[in-house]
Amino acid sequence: MSRNSLKSPKRFLKKKINEFKINSISATRLELAANKLEDGHPLKAKLSDLATIYQAFEGMVKNAYDDSANDLEKLYELLCKHNFFEGCNVYVDGFSSFTACEHKIIGRIFIYHIFNKVTTYKSSSSSY
Numbered sequence: 772m773s774r775n776s777l778k779s780p781k782r783f784l785k786k787k788i789n790e791f792k793i794n795s796i797s798a799t800r801l802e803l804a805a806n807k808l809e810d811g812h813p814l815k816a817k818l819s820d821l822a823t824i825y826q827a828f829e830g831m832v833k834n835a836y837d838d839s840a841n842d843l844e845k846l847y848e849l850l851c852k853h854n855f856f857e858g859c860n861v862y863v864d865g866f867s868s869f870t871a872c873e874h875k876i877i878g879r880i881f882i883y884h885i886f887n888k889v890t891t892y893k894s895s896s897s898s899y
Contacts, residue, residue: 788825792841795871798825843872850879857883 791801798821805818850856861880869877 784824784828787821788828791825792844793870793872795844795875798822798829801825843870843876847872847876847879850876854883856880859883 791797801818801822805815805822808815808818863877
């Protein structure tokens, strides 16, 4: 943990919760991961604490604020309910990587398509 994160633990925790959301990690998934570990494992308590903090944060902001970190998850849920892209050609162009949540969305969009095309950008400094 950096020295700056110790000065502002609220900001640090908000950043971590946003990272969880971007990677489709819910508080429930953190708790399930903690429960899979043996009692006494050092990561078990940390995961459980993070799940509790995450749940408390979500409870506080759920009805009071529109958290933009939830936008991709809301989009995924919307795509599960409606076939917006059914019968359409879909092109995804110019990206070098996708987050876990973006992968879920792209997968959901591609379920209904006759033709799908994904091209990615490969920088000269990349190693893949």
